[in-house]
Amino acid sequence: MRAFVVFGPGECGVVDVEPPTAAPGEAVVDVARVGVCGTDVEFFSGEMQYLHEGHARYPLRLGHEWTGRVSAVGEGVDASWIGRRVMGDTMLGCGLCRRCRDGRQHVCDAREEVGIRGGRAGALAEQLAVPAGSLYPLPDAVDDTLGALVEPGGNAFRAARAAAIDAGDRVLVLGPGTIGLLVAMFARRAGAEVHLMGLTRQSLDFARTLGFDALWQEKELPDLPWDAVIDASNAPELPAKAVEWVEPGRRVVYIGLAGSSSPVDTRSLALKDVTAVGILSASPGLGATIDAYASGEVDPRPLVAATVGLDDVGAVLAGTRPVGAGPGPKIHVVPGGQDRRSFRRRP
Known part of the structure; x- marks a missing residue:
């Protein structure tokens, strides 16, 4: 089968590899x-921290936001999975440690992460093998576009829930990228008055098309009481x-990660009686996200700017966008697609 492989920083290609087989307890999915x-x-780019910590190494098969259809199952897996449309949890715990036993497999020290950590191959390929226990069935109302947005949506759902939002609360979301916009959608669903702060007017203009009107750059941010602040940015100065x-007495939630240290003065936390929450993964929020998408209460499909084939993934990772792409921040890949797209350098 064809698979996209990163061989080293800036080095990648689509290669022919052996298709996966369903080991005991696993399922093979047609992506x-x-x-x-x-x-x-x-x-x-080679910047990912896991590379420097030894949790991942080249060559890598990327792809952890995926959807597909089960085509085969291994020993011990119910055959009724075959033919079902699914998405899957990225975080695969060992299943034996204390954290896994009490439902915190997403922070298991020995975990694999699909397309990210521990050598577990990702979904930028025609087929993918994963533990059947990590699969979530998708209803017909959740199409393939939504299915591939469940994983980032689960992260955003958890961030909005961690902010302990009540109807009428005023919430400030920092960073109008994919996660920030998804957070804003879930906060709005909870009845909050949602404000977004971004770096560029272009990103804020796109947020306006999604129905958000309270949009700010930092220099114009109003002096208002914020009942929750959710940092979905990669700016090292914004956590403080x-x-x-x-x-x-309210909450800050950290879901964005900067490329360098982001110091926070704990005296400020204590003297303001603020609760700070970090969000790592979508795992505990995947089911609720599927339900929100299926009901139509949250519809993130406008976030997808373009859909490309495997041959175009390298150009996307290098910072280009397909000609004719919409204004959204997300690019999707159809691994079976063969059409090559024209690209332009991102402004």
Whole structure:
């Protein structure tokens, strides 16, 4: 089968590899669609921290935001999975440790992460093998575009829930990228008054098309009481500012990651009686995200700017966008697609 492989920083290609077989407890999925994520870009550039910590090494098969259809199952797996449309949890715990036993497999020290950590091959290929226990069935109302947005949506759902939002609360989301916009959608669903702060007017203009009107660059941010501040940015200075801006006794949530240290003065946390929450993964929020998409209460499909084939993934990771792409921040890949797209350098 064809698979996209990163061989080293800036080195990649589509190669023919042996298709996966379903080991005991596993299922093989025919991949329908995959989202390209900032984590994939960091692996392509060589900046991803897991490379430096020894949790991942080249060559890599990327792709952890995916959907597809089960085509085979291994020993011990119910055959009724065959033919079902699914997406899957990225975080695969060992299943034996204390964290896995109490439902925290996403922070298991020995975990694999699909397309990210521990050598587990990702979904930028025609087929993917994963533990059947990591699969989530998708209803017909969740199409392939939505299916490949469940994983990032699960992260955003958890961030919005961690902010302890009540109807009428005023929430400030920092960073209008894919995760920030998804967070804003889930916060709006909870009844919050949602404000977004971004770096560029272009990103804020796109947020306006999604129905958000309270849009700010930092220099124009109003002096308002923020009942929650959710940092979905990659700016190292914003975690401390989130604590500065949030109302005493309320919450800041950190879901974005900077490329360098982001110091926060714990005296500010304590003296303001602020609760700070970090969000790593989508795992505990995947089912709720599927339900939100299926009901139509959250529809992130406008975030997808273009859909390309495997042959075009390298250009996307290198920072180009397909000609004719929409304004959204997300690029999707159809691994079976063969059409090559024209690209332009991102402005």
